[in-house]
Amino acid sequence: MALEEISNKIYGCRKCRLWQGAKHGVPGEGPANAKVMLIGQNPGAHEDEVGRPFVGRSGRFLNKVLAENGLKREDLFITSIVKHVSPKNRKPYPDEVAACLPYTLAQIDVIEPKIIVLLGETAKAMPRLEGIEYLEVIHPSAAMRFNKMKDKFQAQITELAKRARARGLIL
Numbered sequence: 001m002a003l004e005e006i007s008n009k010i011y012g013c014r015k016c017r018l019w020q021g022a023k024h025g026v027p028g029e030g031p032a033n034a035k036v037m038l039i040g041q042n043p044g045a046h047e048d049e050v051g052r053p054f055v056g057r058s059g060r061f062l063n064k065v066l067a068e069n070g071l072k073r074e075d076l077f078i079t080s081i082v083k084h085v086s087p088k089n090r091k092p093y094p095d096e097v098a099a100c101l102p103y104t105l106a107q108i109d110v111i112e113p114k115i116i117v118l119l120g121e122t123a124k125a126m127p128r129l130e131g132i133e134y135l136e137v138i139h140p141s142a143a144m145r146f147n148k149m150k151d152k153f154q155a156q157i158t159e160l161a162k163r164a165r166a167r168g169l170i171l
């Protein structure tokens with residue numbers, strides 16, 4: 001299945017309640033052959049508005065920290081564990097995460113990333129697949145609010161860049 005086909009399924013999906021309050025499905029974006037994939041919690045209001053992942057304040061913060069570490073956002077595939085916004089941006093419920101999981105697994109199947117970065121607690125529900133290195137990091141929306149977490153997040157992204165460079169996945 002191509003990424004576009006997965007996106008089209010997401011746009012029309014009614015498998016859990018989240019689509020009801022959403023303007024757009026947010027499948028994610030990035031190259032189909034990305035070596036590194038980032039998975040966050042859920043699209044927020046800005047993302048829902050435009051149908052793209054990490055475009056609000058936390059997205060800008062994420063882009064900045066990636067760039068500081070020599071990582072180009074456009075080289076990475078960025079998505080979230082559920083593809084529609086939650087009411088009042090609450091955490092997705094386990095049944096919503098379970099319903100949406102096949103889409104992220106299908107994206108992984110196409111992209112075949114070498115490293116998957118799990119942003120925040122909810123993304124940790126992703127099953128660990130053989131042959132893929134997983135990194136658990138703080139969610140950027142939490143990291144940008146608290147200095148201590150910001151330092152830790154920056155160190156985690158530095159570690160990601162180090163590992164990706166050591167494996168020749170990025171320049």
Ligand code: SF4
Nearest residue numbers: 013016083084099100
């Ligand atoms: S969040 Fe996922 S499972 Fe729920 S309706 Fe949207 S695409 Fe379907």
